[in-house]
Structures are given as C-alpha cells and as structure tokens.
Amino acid sequence: MHILLVDNDEDDKELFLEAFNEIDPALKITTTHYSPELFTKFEDLKYDLPDLIFLDVNMEQKDGIACLDEIKTIDWLNDIPVIMYSTSVNPYQVESTYRKGASLYVQKPTGFDEMKTVFSEILAMPTEAYFPQANRNNYLVTVP
Secondary structure: OEEEEEOOOHHHHHHHHHHHHHHOOOOEEEEEOOOOOHHHHHHHHHHOOOOEEEEEOOOOOOOHHHHHHHHOOOHHHOOOOEEEEEOOOOHHHHHHHHHOOOOEEEEOOOOHHHHHHHHHHHHHOOHHHOOOOOOHHHOEEOOO
16 A cells, blocks of 8 residues: 655654554555655656545644645546545535545644544445445544
C-alpha cells in the first residue's frame, strides 16, 4: 500500500512515518507539504499513485479544505480516498470536508500509541467503509 501524507509540520510528518513503519514496515509512505508546486508533485506521482491521501486541514499558505477542492478537480485523483486529519474537530471543518467529498475526517492523535491505534483501525477498514465516502455517522474518526 502506498500512502501520501500532505502536511506542513515536520514533527507531525516524522511521527506519522514512525507510526506507520511500526504498524507495517512494508507500507510505502510519501510525504510532502503544501506549496504552489504541490500539484506538480501529484503529477510526478501519476504513474505511482498512492492508495490513500492523508491531508492535514491546518496548513500554511492554503488550508487542507482548499487543497481538497483542488484535488477533486484532478480526474486521475478522484479514485483515491482523501482522509482529512486535524487536531481540531471543528464542526464547520468536518461538515465542509464531508460536503466537498473527503472520505474520512480523522482527529489527529496527540500521543504516539494513540496514533498507531487510530491508523491501524483505518488500515483495517474495508475500503468500501470509507470510499468513495464514509457514511455520515462514521465519517469522523476520533481518538479513543
């Protein structure tokens, strides 16, 4: 499985990589951050598409919601689940990302063990549970 993480926080990216490496070292993780060149990065991935995109909601320059809007305009990315994640579970952000077609919204865990638990649960879900979009009642995944 190939996962793309779009996050501007270097510490969060490192934790993300460590957590997924402990969950399954065979996972391929590509990390990037929002920049005007982000969509060039997507173009570079066109022949090695990720199976999942984790997109941070709170990024500098352009937030994850605006980035989601752009992703949804790229035809060859429409078959890839986009999982929004943030420390905030602001109802406006959750609802906005749901309406814009994100597959899941995950509360970003603050602890490493919680992160592994939440990400393990997501990986264990059948794709049909969240793609093209989770049922509204199951859309928000919170830290246990």
